[in-house]
Every structure is written in structure tokens, then in C-alpha cells.
Amino acid sequence: MEKEQMPAKQAKLNAILDAATSLLVEKPTASLNEIAARAGIGIATLHRYVESREQLMLHLGFRAMDVLREAFESVEKEAYAAERYIPRLIETLIPLGDRIYFLARDATVDNNPDMEHTYRDIRQPVLEKIELLQQQRILRQDCDAEWVWSVTESVLFLAWERMAGGHLTASSAAALVESTVRRGFGVGERQS
Amino acid sequence: MEKEQMPAKQAKLNAILDAATSLLVEKPTASLNEIAARAGIGIATLHRYVESREQLMLHLGFRAMDVLREAFESVEKEAYAAERYIPRLIETLIPLGDRIYFLARDATVDNNPDMEHTYRDIRQPVLEKIELLQQQRILRQDCDAEWVWSVTESVLFLAWERMAGGHLTASSAAALVESTVRRGFGVGERQS
DNA sequence: CAGAGATGATAGATTGATCTATCAAAAATA
């Protein structure tokens, strides 16, 4: 009666976060009432699981950070050929867009210092890898790693938006982003 | 007493819109009270010039559309060599960022059907020019003009953000965006 | 089945923002 119900609570919280995600993707300004309705629970219950809208958004934000961290680490471990690193990153991230991209436009999330700090930590290994690829002349060296990665993110966001709007499928999106970035930053490639 | 005061009204409205722009760049959620304060007028006077927050945002939006239209047309008229078209567009747009980019994230503006329609009209000639450049093999042909232009916009937004954050100067931003886009979409170029 | 805990509906307190109304003071204009 106090022992193994933590997981049950956690599961329900996750269900709520999933519902919030699915609604906020469609309508970023959705109220807590609408989110509760989408989750199939009452507003009172929502507040029993989440203290405030700000906390809810931060939960979503940190969950997204976990997804990203996992994606980065899994690609890092793959040990493909060095020039496959960014393409693999893109392929891995494309299907995760719907859990992430709507957050990047949310003021609560992207003005939060903790989130900012967490994201800096998460992306640090990616930047280092990019710098390494630059030293190996696989990526161009005349712009800093931060620019390379920021542009890649921007193009991913764009692809996610177009996927959400039905203008692009997941597989063609990955190919498009990959070729755009490879040509934008790769060294000595011909067009694909 | 009714004749030539239209221009005076217009001038004051413009001053208000300028003040709103300068504040909203810093703080996109600024209230009307804060905007009035920034403009150095009372809230009542603000409402005499602008009916509602929504109308204010739309004024800003349409003003930004005018700026864009003018930029596109001026580059169109320049009659440079064809491959200079996109670089010229980028150079022209970079200094205009602070009057435009904060709007792209505003829900009122970018969910408005009129704005959407207006922007489609404005950017149509750009898309056509890009298609032409693709036929001339100056730009790669394996992705549609809309993708090319959307990516260019995204990279411009990114540069604007970094300029606002002091991470980039206007001139280096233009060069960075230009080389990124040229390499991303140009045909048969070496790295610069 | 009995009791503990969780839930949903509802009512309402609180807050922050938008917008209106009013009026005396200031500014422009004749």
C-alpha cells in the first residue's frame, strides 16, 4: 500500500504526458482543461499528477531531452564509418520529431535555464564528434561545429513541420535532410 | 481639420509599431501595457491607434510583408548574373531580420489566413526564379523549389537568432548563410 | 464485502491581460 505503486503513478503520468504531446502538436496553445480532456481525465486529477502548466511543460521538455540523449548515444555506439555519423543521426532523429519539435517553440521550455543547461550537456558529444570530422576533412572546416549542428537541427525542424503538414513522408524527409546537410557541409562530394 | 492629418496619424501609428517591434524582439510575450510604455504613450492612446492586440500583430505582420516584397523586387530588378540571385537575396535580407524574424514565431500572425495568403503571393516569384535556376543547372534539380527556399529561410532565421544573441555579426552571418546554402543547393561547386 | 485510496464533477478563488469609459490637463489650431 505504498510499495509498488510508484510505477503505476509513473505510468499514468506518462500517459498524461503522451496525451499532452499529441494535443500540443496540433494546438500549442491548448489549455490544461483541453489537455485533461484529451487524456480522458478530469482537470482535478491532472493537477494531482502535475503541479502547474509550467511543470507539465518542463516534464515534457526533460522527457524530450531523454529521447535525444538516447538517440545521440545509440548512434555514437554504432561505430559506422565516420562519414556515416551525421546521416545516421538524421535517420535516427527523423521519427522522433513529433515528441520534440513542438517544444522548441514553447517559451516555458526554451527560456528555462535548467533545460538550456541540460541540452548543452547532451549535445556536447555531438559537437565534439563534428569537430573530429572536421579535422578528418570529412566536414568543411571553415565554420564552427555549432553552426553545423544548428543548421542541421533547423533543417530537421523544417522537415518535421512539413511531415506534420503532410507534405513529406518520413523516408523522403530523411533523405532530403541528409542530402541537404551533406552537400552543405561535406567536403568534396558530388551531388547525389 | 480633416484634410492633411491622415499622414500624421499614420506617422504616429508607425512610431507605435516601431516601439512594439523593438520590445517584442526582446520579449515576445510583452503585454500591451508594456508596449505602450515602450512607445512612451498611455495604454488608452495605444487603443486609439490600434483596436486590439490581434490587430497590432497583424499590422506588424503586413508591414513585414511589405519589407519582404520590396526586398524581393529590388533583387529581382538587379539583373546580376543568374547565380548571384540567391546570394543577393541573402545579403539583402540579413539586415532586415530584426523587423521580421520575431513574427515568424507568433501564433496570431502565422495562423492568420490572410497573412498566409499574402506571403504565398510574395514568395511566388522567388520560387519561380529558383525553378528557373534549377532548369539552368545552377541549382540542383532533385528537390523542389519550395524545399530550397524553406531551407534558405530557416538558415536565415538561425543567423538572425545568433545575431540577436551577439554570436554573429551581420557581415559574417551573410557569408555563412550564403556559403551554406550555395553548397547545399548549388551544382558542381567546390568549397569556398 | 469492507475500507482505503483514487477519481470526476463542480464551484470558486485568484490572477493577468485586454479593452472601455471618463475626465482633467496639455497641445494644436483658428
Next chain:
DNA sequence: TATTTTTGATAGATCAATCTATCATCTCTG
């Protein structure tokens, strides 16, 4: 100077959203 217009301050109406409190009902679990 007299008059008309514009302005700023203030007060307050309205509204939407967040969050709290309560309570009857439902659902587990023992």
C-alpha cells in the same frame, strides 16, 4: 485668446486560464 482635439492617468468591466477545495462515487485490495 478661445476652441477643438488629443492625451495620460485611472478606474473598472470582461474574460480566459490556472489552481484549490470539496464531496459523492468508483475501484482496487485484502
